[in-house]
Amino acid sequence: MPQHHPPKTPAETAAPTTRVDSAIRAITDYIHGEGLKVGDRLPSEAAFAESLGVSRTVVREAFKSLAAMRIIEMHAGRRARVGGFDASVMALSLTHALRTEQINAPQMWDARRAVEMRSVALAAMRRTDAEAAALLEQVAQMRDCVDDLARMTELDIAFHVAIADASRNPLFSVLVGSLSSAIRETNPMVWRHRRDNETRRDVVEAHAAIAQAIADGDPDAACAALAAHFDLAARALATAGFN
Amino acid sequence: MPQHHPPKTPAETAAPTTRVDSAIRAITDYIHGEGLKVGDRLPSEAAFAESLGVSRTVVREAFKSLAAMRIIEMHAGRRARVGGFDASVMALSLTHALRTEQINAPQMWDARRAVEMRSVALAAMRRTDAEAAALLEQVAQMRDCVDDLARMTELDIAFHVAIADASRNPLFSVLVGSLSSAIRETNPMVWRHRRDNETRRDVVEAHAAIAQAIADGDPDAACAALAAHFDLAARALATAGFN
DNA sequence: GGCCTGAACTTGTATGATAGGTTGAACAAA
DNA sequence: TTTGTTCAACCTATCATACAAGTTCAGGCC
Missing domain, CATH: 1.20.120.530 (GntR ligand-binding domain-like)
Known part of the structure; x- marks a missing residue:
């Protein structure tokens, strides 16, 4: 019997367990929804925090996670930008x-x-x-x-x-x-x-x-x-x- | 002229700019150095924070970043574990x-x-x-x-x-x-x-x-x-x- | 032995504060 | 008009602290 791979839709449909996960989801959805392309600027962490009704801590961890995957780029003082595909x-x-x-x-x-x-x-x-x-x-x-x-x-x-x-x-x-x-x-x-x-x-x-x-x-x-x-x-x- | 790809060694040799980046580096080095395999448990966030001389916030964001890349797995209350390769x-x-x-x-x-x-x-x-x-x-x-x-x-x-x-x-x-x-x-x-x-x-x-x-x-x-x-x-x- | 329980530990999230980088507009100089 | 400077507002990076909720495991009870 072949091992069972749980079917995963992009950005993992699996119900987000933590608030950080749902924030990650919300941010990627935002990027897609707004049709943002590489280099486009995202709203600030505070803005996402308010619109999602969570603390900045949560948004920050979500941003960092996305930055780790190069989906966004972060720099001190600058707003986060949509990141480029990278090896x-x-x-x-x-x-x-x-x-x-x-x-x-x-x-x-x-x-x-x-x-x-x-x-x-x-x-x-x-x-x-x-x-x-x-x-x-x-x-x-x-x-x-x-x-x-x-x-x-x-x-x-x-x-x-x-x-x-x-x-x-x-x-x-x-x-x-x-x-x-x-x-x-x-x-x-x-x-x-x-x-x-x-x-x-x-x-x-x-x-x-x-x-x-x-x-x-x-x-x-x-x-x-x-x-x-x-x-x-x-x-x-x-x-x-x-x- | 072919586009120039800056040579990147694994885990990006490029000098870590932020403390979170260096924490990420330290954690991956720890996993490699201790020869940890999939499922092995990592030290707590607090332990890393102390040993690296940074706040738990920094370690936490590093953990989250690694979790996003499935290099480690996180669950509430449980210690983080080395993660399995995943699509x-x-x-x-x-x-x-x-x-x-x-x-x-x-x-x-x-x-x-x-x-x-x-x-x-x-x-x-x-x-x-x-x-x-x-x-x-x-x-x-x-x-x-x-x-x-x-x-x-x-x-x-x-x-x-x-x-x-x-x-x-x-x-x-x-x-x-x-x-x-x-x-x-x-x-x-x-x-x-x-x-x-x-x-x-x-x-x-x-x-x-x-x-x-x-x-x-x-x-x-x-x-x-x-x-x-x-x-x-x-x-x-x-x-x-x-x- | 097997089950239950609670203390100790660990992660998840929130709040507030500070340092330092960035940006853009107002303003001065050429 | 163009160029360069300055500064206030904004934003991220990090820290310290606090508390809720999940996990673990050693004892204690049956």
Whole structure:
């Protein structure tokens, strides 16, 4: 029997238990109802407090909760504004899931592969010339620091996110960014097992192949190159002892 | 030039600006440092307040923020516990992104397609017999309510999530759940354009083909069936006027 | 043993106060 | 008219305190 997922409508239909919860609901409804877009200003905490008939404490916790999810942005003195979609929330969530062993590294890599397989294909079809050049440049930078693990990790993530940006679908940027970011912590363990520089160079060349395929505007080649990249990673994961 | 994403390490390395932010950081670090797992109890708000040298208000807002992200769970009178990974956070985030037009429906569908393409393949390889039977049963239920839009929508989501569950990768359950859930709001608009029952029946049969392929343990057939399903959806989206 | 009870603890919410950041309009200077 | 300054009003960040209501668990009673 499949596990039962309680059906949840957006913003959790489940009757709000605490006043903070209902305040959160009221605020999101307000944003939606007023048709507010990113950057638009919200009423003050005091205003919500009065209109909802609760203390400012309650509204404040609701605001903070929404700010944590980047649904709104808060700054001292300034009114809260509607927030922009961002990878950080999902990244935090995924990092937590990894650390608490609700998900393991191979599972994360598997999902990442699925997402990026589409991301590179779109990038190959939609990239601008500037983006193509930038990707090739990033690969060049990677070649220069096969020994610097930390730098390599950051370049790696930036490279994959840049591809996602070129896909012209911000959702891919966020998904790729958060999935990559969450894996960051396991990355050093994997690389430690690539002792010989030759293997490390293989990784860089895998990236080069992806960048080239995207520059050539060849989705199929890009997918093939990405598949090779992930196969390499999968082997490394296995070697590093991830189950 | 590709847009510059400021590199963010997990839990945002960016120097915490407010005390609440640093409290959030301290709490997540505590969870990680103590190696706490899902369900483990955290120290009380008062304890954190004292150890961090801030008021309970600050700790409370930090707790609420983490609770919003499901990193911890809070209940009146009970100590906070480490929370389980859940689709609701991402669903809320995505729903907000859709409502504020940071992402549009076709983009969401595209990402969903990428994720589910892998989800069904894994499900076909790993599903238990019980899961296969359950999927077929769910399709049967869908056949019985082609006229009930709301019910159909919920069954649809439940079906895709059930497949993800069968993939044995909880990340897919979360991704599929949240992506499907976020699309829920646009679903009625799409279905309104499938006037004739014949087309609606096509949709149900597309699901049937997926379920059958998974039951047969045939990943390739499952992918093909899923592709057909999404092509159908893409056409409907176009008809409904989504750009 | 099993059930009940209450004290101790913990979270949920309210109130009031203060410090410090932000904003916008009135006003002065160029 | 334009630009720059200043200040009052507004707003958020944080604190201290208080009390209601839910939870836990050790004893005590049957």
